Amino acid sequence: MAEDAVKRAAEMLLSGARMVREPCPYCGGVRVMRAGHAFCSSCGAEPEAGRAAPPADPGSPEERLSALAARLASERDEGARRAILAEISAITARISGSSGS
Numbered sequence: 001m002a003e004d005a006v007k008r009a010a011e012m013l014l015s016g017a018r019m020v021r022e023p024c025p026y027c028g029g030v031r032v033m034r035a036g037h038a039f040c041s042s043c044g045a046e047p048e049a050g051r052a053a054p055p056a057d058p059g060s061p062e063e064r065l066s067a068l069a070a071r072l073a074s075e076r077d078e079g080a081r082r083a084i085l086a087e088i089s090a091i092t093a094r095i096s097g098s099s100g101s
């Protein structure tokens with residue numbers, strides 16, 4: 001489960017990391033930040049690895065899906081993969097649900 005993520009977050013805090021004010025964009029969990037690198041203690045997502053760009057701008061659902069698929073392909077962390085998959089299914093559900101208008 002997310003035990004590893006919690007353990008890793010705790011280790012980061014012990015070694016000088018600090019809590020991030022904004023919750024995880026994927027699961028709303030608590031994140032810790034060290035050297036510009038945020039790590040979610042709940043789902044293990046690391047959206048700010050490299051650049052500070054959480055999926056803030058929505059874009060079109062199709063754009064988001066391809067971006068998420070690309071992330072999923074390069075993501076090795078189980079928790080993060082599950083968060084991405086959850087987001088993908090949420091988007092596809094929204095697309096198929098709002099095809100009326």
Ligand SMILES: [Zn+2]
Pocket residue numbers: 024025026027028029040041042043044045083
């Ligand atoms: Zn998270």
